[in-house]
Amino acid sequence: MENVLARWRRELRGTFSANSPTVPQWERDLEKGDDGGYFAPESAAWAVHGSMTPVVAGIQALLLQALHPGAMAGVHDHSDYASDPLSRLAGTIRWIFTVTYGDTAAAQAASSKVRRIHTHISGTYQANPGTPAAYTANDPELLRWVHLAFTEAFLACHQALGRPIPGGADAYVADWAVAGHLMGVPDPPMTMAGLDRQLAGFRQELRCDERVQETVEFLKRPPLPRSQQLGYKVLFATAVATLDPRYRTLLGLHAPHVGPVQLPVRWAAKVVLGVVHLGLGKTGPSEQSARARRCRLGLDRPAHG
Numbered sequence: 001m002e003n004v005l006a007r008w009r010r011e012l013r014g015t016f017s018a019n020s021p022t023v024p025q026w027e028r029d030l031e032k033g034d035d036g037g038y039f040a041p042e043s044a045a046w047a048v049h050g051s052m053t054p055v056v057a058g059i060q061a062l063l064l065q066a067l068h069p070g071a072m073a074g075v076h077d078h079s080d081y082a083s084d085p086l087s088r089l090a091g092t093i094r095w096i097f098t099v100t101y102g103d104t105a106a107a108q109a110a111s112s113k114v115r116r117i118h119t120h121i122s123g124t125y126q127a128n129p130g131t132p133a134a135y136t137a138n139d140p141e142l143l144r145w146v147h148l149a150f151t152e153a154f155l156a157c158h159q160a161l162g163r164p165i166p167g168g169a170d171a172y173v174a175d176w177a178v179a180g181h182l183m184g185v186p187d188p189p190m191t192m193a194g195l196d197r198q199l200a201g202f203r204q205e206l207r208c209d210e211r212v213q214e215t216v217e218f219l220k221r222p223p224l225p226r227s228q229q230l231g232y233k234v235l236f237a238t239a240v241a242t243l244d245p246r247y248r249t250l251l252g253l254h255a256p257h258v259g260p261v262q263l264p265v266r267w268a269a270k271v272v273l274g275v276v277h278l279g280l281g282k283t284g285p286s287e288q289s290a291r292a293r294r295c296r297l298g299l300d301r302p303a304h305g
Helices: 002-016 025-029 044-049 054-065 069-078 085-101 104-118 140-161 168-182 192-200 210-220 226-241 245-251 265-280 285-296
Strands: 122-127 131-136
Touching: 025 085, 025 285, 044 085, 044 140, 044 168, 054 069, 054 085, 054 140, 054 210, 054 226, 054 245, 054 265, 069 122, 069 131, 069 140, 069 210, 085 104, 085 168, 085 285, 104 168, 140 168, 140 192, 140 226, 140 265, 168 192, 226 265
Parallel strands: none
Antiparallel strands: 122 131
């Protein structure tokens, strides 16, 4: 029994770290640095990203981001997500946690690294209504869409599954605007009203085509270990159920239901996330490193103090 449990925990941690056998060094390195970072332990960003809800939000963000044909073209033409999804997931997690928990220099360096990678990503796509358009991954409006989709998804999933956010939804939108600025997004939204307004500005550009449908099918059934497949089905269903109905309809997806009765996937997701929490541990290594750095700098007291 212990061997089965140990293997399950190893596989679970491997899913989020590209199968690293130990805590990745970059997470330990977040203990280094000369300031407290952009966010403090009581911030909205720590509350959301330190919970389990990002596991669902990540799925929903990918569904949303795929709806923009320019963003989808970049993924289709340049990403190896289908052949090596865990590496892409690990890279995204590294950026999110470095911006959230690292000092300001680390957050800036991580964002600059992503932007440098983006300089090699360009091409063309068919914009609505079928006119050819050029894209680059560092195009400010494509970066804006990715930022908006991320913020919308992480906020919606946390509001559905997580605890109250310090300062409310506006505080999270304002916090994560910092990441938008670091990535070169001009004037990212600072409030829920601003987020909704900027999302509305993209609606005429969104569509679900064959490429998007392929991405949706992949996200429905990613190549996970057998021990994670049932739990993932619940989490995918919850990502769909908590998605804004307008985007859900555009994607051709439906909230799970039997006849007219919607299934209680949120309750089931909380159970799955609770199990994942047990497997990963109470506090993640990135947060532990950030707290150690802040204590070293005299910004916070040790937990036992």
